[in-house]
Amino acid sequence: MSVQAIIDQIKTYHPKADISLVERAYKLAAKAHNGQKRLSGEDYISHPVEVAKTLAELKSDIPTICAGLLHDVPEDTNIPLSYIKKNFGNEIAFLVNGVSKLGKIKYRGEKRYIENLRKLFLSMCYDIRVVLVKLADRLHNMKTLSYLPKDKQYRIALETLEIYAPIADRLGIGTIKGHLEDLAFPYVYPKEYKRLINNVKEKYEDRENYINFIIPKIKQYLESEKVKILDIHGRAKHYFSLYKKLEKYEMNWDKIYDLIAIRIIVNDIPDCYKTLGLIHKNWKPLLGRIKDYIALPKPNGYRSLHTTVFCINGKITEFQIRTPQMHKEAEYGIAAHWAYTEAGKLSKDAYRNNNQLPWIKQLQKWQKEIKNSREFIKYLKIDFFKDRIFVFTPKGDVIDLPEEATPIDFAYHIHTDIGHKCAGAKVDGKLCSLSQSLKNGQVVEIITKKEKKPNPDWLRFAKTNYAKNRIKNWLRKNKN
Ligand code: MN
Secondary structure (H helix, E strand, O other): OOHHHHHHHHHHHOOOOOOHHHHHHHHHHHHHOOOOEOOOOOEOOHHHHHHHHHHHHOOOOHHHHHHHHHOOHHHHOOOOHHHHHHHHHHHHHHHHHHHHHHHOOOOOOOHHHHHHHHHHHHHHOOOOHHHHHHHHHHHHHHHOHHHOOHHHHHHHHHHHHHHHHHHHHHOOOHHHHHHHHHHHHHHHOHHHHHHHHHHHHHHHHHHHHHHHHHHHHHHHHHHHOOOOEEEEEEEEOOHHHHHHHHHHOOOOHHHOOOOEEEEEEEOOHHHHHHHHHHHHHHOOEOOOOOEEOOOOOOOOOOOOEEEEEEOHHHOEEEEEEEOHHHHHHHHHHHHHHHOEOOOOOEOOOOOOOHHHOHHHHHHHHHHHHOOOOHHHHHHHHHHOOOOEEEEEOOOOOEEEEEOOOOHHHHHHHHOHHHHHOEEEEEEOOEEEOOOOOOOOOOEEEEEEOOOOOOOOOHHHHOOOHHHHHHHHHHHHHOOO
16 A cells, blocks of 8 residues: 555545645655554554545545644654644644544543543544544554454454444544444454344345345336436445344344345435435335434434335335435535535635534534434533533543633542642643643643642632532631
């Protein structure tokens, strides 16, 4: 695998791209990682190249692809971030730095951490491209997981299922989500995986034969009714989502109608509904299985019409109907929104610009549209916490605090005694005042001294009630 494959891929969606930057990033990465090996025995450079290739498949812009190539350079080689900044500019250095920072988050497999970690991920990413690089990084690490020691395999696969795949899902990147889950599945649930694989083969073949038999007939029928079909194909369900669905239906295979669904791509929204109508006119739909995700998109932006009907020969079959744009969004999610325009330029304000991400705007719009969706409100609560920040202990644990919290809040959050004996704080390695507000992603270290006592002044800048109460209690008890 060379850089050429990445460049070829970029040319497919961005013919006028200035690829010299990509070539330079590749050269630097190759030089920096020279002599390093992956556990698979391959040269280390194969990893950043694969990451960049995934990013190119997501039609990422040039800085994101360069960040993919350089993402392990500052952490794992002698070349510092400052060098990248000097030679590739602020934007690429910013992305690389974001990826390194995310890499420091430690996963302990404890339930209470999981949601925080997901939140942390998204809240730390002022630029969502950082998450994309991290997802692409994880995807390749999962593909080469078999070379790692057993205990690590399980931990990394579990982390992938609990953190990375849900994030990919929330960002609507269906291809990465399904892929990550299927790669993690055999490591996290080996017995269940084996059982599923043994069962699925025959069933898939059965289903495939049937789908191949009916697709031409459906096509012919819809075209005779003047619907222009851009594409019609069978789409096999990913193994892990199949497993989850089977679990929900007590492993009853007869309840799985979308083992292979038929996907129909048509020109526009009216044609979507027309297609749905024609399918229903001919074959009876199953009650409760008609889903209009065009009028009511899923929280992650997924749009499509779904229906399940008693199809030819009475076989229960799921259809998914959508436009090319909806299809692109379902595959690439948030990445689809920064599609290059015809001219090959990125559409302006496609991303970045802190809180004005198009998908945040989109969410605000949905919020107005689907006020009653409980799922949506839950989503907002989880992901749009303007009022929380996430900081690290020096060991990499995540601490969740209210906005404008100070080192005093942090100290009391860790332990009451750490709070009481707090003598100073270091933020990102530098001494700082105890009244300074903390920011997302900072590493906070509390300096304690045995003889130190709580100071009434602290009440002025402690933000959490927890810290305030501890300070007040101590002051009350130690009044003399
Ligand atoms: Mn990496």
